[in-house]
Amino acid sequence: MSKKATTASNKTATSYTPLSIAPAQVLRGENCLANSGKAISKLGVRPLVVGGNQTITVIKPFLEPALTTEKLVSQFASYSPECAESSLVKLKDAAQKHQADLIIGVGGGKALDSAKLLAHQCELPIVTIPTSGATCAAWTALSNVYSEAGAFQYDVTLSRCPDLLILDYGLVRTAPQRTLVAGIGDAIAKWYEASVSSGNSTSTLLISAVQQARILRDILFQKSAIAIKNLNSDEWREVVDATVLLAGVIGGIGGADCRTVAAHAVHNGLTYILEAHNILHGEKVAYGILVQLRLEEMVQGNQLAASARQQLLQFYDEIGLPKTLEDLGLENISLAQLRHAAAIATKTQSDIHRLPFSISPEQLAAAMVSTVVKTAKIAPSNK
Numbered sequence: 001m002s003k004k005a006t007t008a009s010n011k012t013a014t015s016y017t018p019l020s021i022a023p024a025q026v027l028r029g030e031n032c033l034a035n036s037g038k039a040i041s042k043l044g045v046r047p048l049v050v051g052g053n054q055t056i057t058v059i060k061p062f063l064e065p066a067l068t069t070e071k072l073v074s075q076f077a078s079y080s081p082e083c084a085e086s087s088l089v090k091l092k093d094a095a096q097k098h099q100a101d102l103i104i105g106v107g108g109g110k111a112l113d114s115a116k117l118l119a120h121q122c123e124l125p126i127v128t129i130p131t132s133g134a135t136c137a138a139w140t141a142l143s144n145v146y147s148e149a150g151a152f153q154y155d156v157t158l159s160r161c162p163d164l165l166i167l168d169y170g171l172v173r174t175a176p177q178r179t180l181v182a183g184i185g186d187a188i189a190k191w192y193e194a195s196v197s198s199g200n201s202t203s204t205l206l207i208s209a210v211q212q213a214r215i216l217r218d219i220l221f222q223k224s225a226i227a228i229k230n231l232n233s234d235e236w237r238e239v240v241d242a243t244v245l246l247a248g249v250i251g252g253i254g255g256a257d258c259r260t261v262a263a264h265a266v267h268n269g270l271t272y273i274l275e276a277h278n279i280l281h282g283e284k285v286a287y288g289i290l291v292q293l294r295l296e297e298m299v300q301g302n303q304l305a306a307s308a309r310q311q312l313l314q315f316y317d318e319i320g321l322p323k324t325l326e327d328l329g330l331e332n333i334s335l336a337q338l339r340h341a342a343a344i345a346t347k348t349q350s351d352i353h354r355l356p357f358s359i360s361p362e363q364l365a366a367a368m369v370s371t372v373v374k375t376a377k378i379a380p381s382n383k
């Protein structure tokens with residue numbers, strides 16, 4: 001485009017960013033990992049497999065036969081304790097020593113984020129193998145970086161989505177039930193956050209991402225309770241597809257304008273509380289949605305938010321998502337800790353400021369302790 005044309009183009013035309021919508025290939029099925037060797041071997045012959053210590057032990061008997069059949073020379077490396085800068089340095093070293101030409105990430109969100117970031121930094125192909133339905137990290141072109149102590153630091157936009165995603169339902173079924181419940185919490189947040197962060201946008205891709213987030217929410221409302229009661233049901237597979245795949249599609253299509261808002265900001269704040277470290281990402285985010293709706297209700301007097309919160313409280317009861325700080329096991333944190341979390345979540349660059357009104361740490365702390373409060377007058381709504 002000529003310089004003149006660039007100047008003449010409108011604001012949106014100059015803000016185009018490359019699209020990273022989906023992995024190049026997705027294999028899925030019952031025990032499909034055992035037959036994935038061929039697809040993996042197309043991407044490299046010396047894979048470095050990145051996961052947590054426990055996951056590596058569990059996955060070796062599944063993955064190794066698939067790799068050796070194709071004569072791939074693999075090495076396993078742990079990202080523990082965190083997807084942190086220091087772990088990345090060690091992993092880069094391991095990749096160089098092994099002369100890796102391919103990275104395979106196995107595990108939950110942090111393991112996959114570490115593997116994706118490593119592949120991005122080393123400019124190598126990346127395969128993701130989620131071992132639970134807890135996040136959509138296997139799909140997305142994004143990694144979250146934490147401190148060694150587990151406090152959220154920043155996220156990194158990666159050059160593309162994974163080259164291959166292997167969703168083995170048999171493997172995911174072995175994960176603790178709590179992980180899928182957390183994944184439901186993280187996935188359902190897409191609607192509550194994207195519908196706010198998209199504002200009044202008329203962008204084709206953004207509108208469609210927000211509508212898919214609504215569909216994702218409805219699928220989860222309908223099928224989650226049945227899914228977690230019966231791991232062999234069609235509903236269970238549909239819900240896993242929703243949390244691992246569809247949630248990723250929404251982030252991919254919506255891109256940078258389909259971002260997180262207060263629910264994830266609250267999550268980020270909570271990661272600074274030591275006692276919160278055993279709480280799963282999606283559990284913190286699920287609680288964060290209630291806080292976000294409570295803020296909309298308290299600051300704007302938004303009745304739709306009030307009834308949406310009541311609807312979610314019922315849903316959380318059904319499937320066991322946390323509704324309060326007590327449910328998160330944080331009943332004994334001090335006021336100073338609560339204030340600190342609220343201060344982190346309301347820092348200038350926080351996504352919480354995508355809310356259409358300004359928020360003080362005090363307002364946020366007040367919302368954080370009143371997520372289950374009954375609202376006097378609730379207008380009927382299907383928000």
Ligand SMILES: [Zn+2]
Pocket residue numbers: 186264281285
């Ligand atoms: Zn999330």
